[in-house]
Amino acid sequence: KQEVTQIPAALSVPEGENLVLNCSFTDSAIYNLQWFRQDPGKGLTSLLLIQSSQREQTSGRLNASLDKSSGRSTLYIAASQPGDSATYLCAVRSGSSNTGKLIFGQGTTLQVKP
Amino acid sequence: DGGITQSPKYLFRKEGQNVTLSCEQNLNHDAMYWYRQDPGQGLRLIYYSQIVNDFQKGDIAEGYSVSREKKESFPLTVTSAQKNPTAFYLCASSMLAGMGPGELFFGEGSRLTVL
Numbered sequence: 001k002q003e004v005t006q007i008p009a010a011l012s013v014p015e016g017e018n019l020v021l022n023c024s025f026t027d028s029a030i031y032n033l034q035w036f037r038q039d040p041g042k043g044l045t046s047l048l049l050i051q052s053s054q055r056e057q058t059s060g061r062l063n064a065s066l067d068k069s070s071g072r073s074t075l076y077i078a079a080s081q082p083g084d085s086a087t088y089l090c091a092v093r094s095g096s097s098n099t100g101k102l103i104f105g106q107g108t109t110l111q112v113k114p
Numbered sequence: 115d116g117g118i119t120q121s122p123k124y125l126f127r128k129e130g131q132n133v134t135l136s137c138e139q140n141l142n143h144d145a146m147y148w149y150r151q152d153p154g155q156g157l158r159l160i161y162y163s164q165i166v167n168d169f170q171k172g173d174i175a176e177g178y179s180v181s182r183e184k185k186e187s188f189p190l191t192v193t194s195a196q197k198n199p200t201a202f203y204l205c206a207s208s209m210l211a212g213m214g215p216g217e218l219f220f221g222e223g224s225r226l227t228v229l
Binding site: 031032034036041042043044045046049051089091093097098099101102104105106107 | 145
C-alpha cells in the first residue's frame, strides 16, 4: 500500500532564504508525482508535475526533483517571499497509467517571515 | 476562463438533512473526483468518475452519493447517514486521453458545517 509522508509538518523561514520541502513515498512503482499549493480556506493549485521518467521540473523559482529508487521528491523554493506562505502538498499517482490512484501527503505548512 | 466551479462555498446543515454540493468543470476533462479534507488527515477520496454514467467508490464513500449525467458535472450528496459530515470538500478533474499525465486540477472547495 502506497504511503506518502511529508516532513516537516511546519516550517518557518526568513524572507529571501532558499528552502527545500520533502516528500517520501513507500512504493517506487509510480506514474507521476504532483506538487500543490493550498492557501487557507482555498482549493489546491497545481505547481509542478513530474512524470516517472523525469528527474526534475522547473517553474520560475520552483524546482521539483524525483528519485524513484529512493522514494523521494523535493520541492526547492528559491529566494522565498512572504507570498510563498501556504501549505504545500505532494501527491503520488501509483501504477502505470493516468488512471492510477492518487495518494496525498499531509502537507508542509510554510511561513515566510518578512 | 476554464476551470472548476464549486458551489456553495459555505453551507450549513441541520442534522438529518441531505445536502448536495455542486461541481462543474469546463476543461473538457474526462475524470472528476470528490475529496474530503479534515485537519491533520490530509485529503481522502470519496468518489470518482472516469466517464459519464459511471462512478466508483473511493476510500470513504459511506454516507455519500454522486451522479455523473453530464461530462461537465459531478454533484455530491452528503446524506444523513454520514456520521461526521462537517469538513472541507474539494472537487477535482483530470484529462485521461491516451497516456497523458492526468494532471489534477481543483476547485475552490465547499465548507460544510453541521449544526
